[in-house]
Amino acid sequence: MIERTLVMIKPDGVERNLIGKVISIFEEKGLKVIALKKVRLSKDQAKAFYIVHKERPFYEDLTNYMSSGPIVALVLEGENAIKRVREIMGATDPKEAAEGTIRKLFAIDKEKNTVHGSDSPESAAKEIPFFFSEYELIALS
């Protein structure tokens, strides 16, 4: 099934000039970039994006971090894109991430873990419109 998923390159990835490297890894695995933008989230926007985590102990730190510098948001499209992207990213904590995954390669720690990817079709359906309007999604076919 062809799916779309929302990816963010987080502030630690942008800060360390990893935008190109991260996108290359996804492209090499066959995913297509169908939308792309660099933005800086306000604290309120970061809180809204991560609202599902509002009761978690890391919510305050996470939303401070995600609004601390620019990020790159992308929509990737491909066969089983949601699950594929999660596999390519690796586990949340880089100490637990598999060899060759983006987080194993680049993440600093469990919070500053370089990339985000939607965790389900329901999340993708909410997260893509958070950043992109319909006319910004440039499908290939």
Ligand code: UDP
């Ligand atoms: N996070 C954190 N501490 C934790 C768990 C998560 O700072 O103990 C941050 C981390 O940046 C993670 C994000 O919160 O990517 C969202 O957490 P989630 O459990 O959804 O992980 P993900 O789906 O990003 O792997």
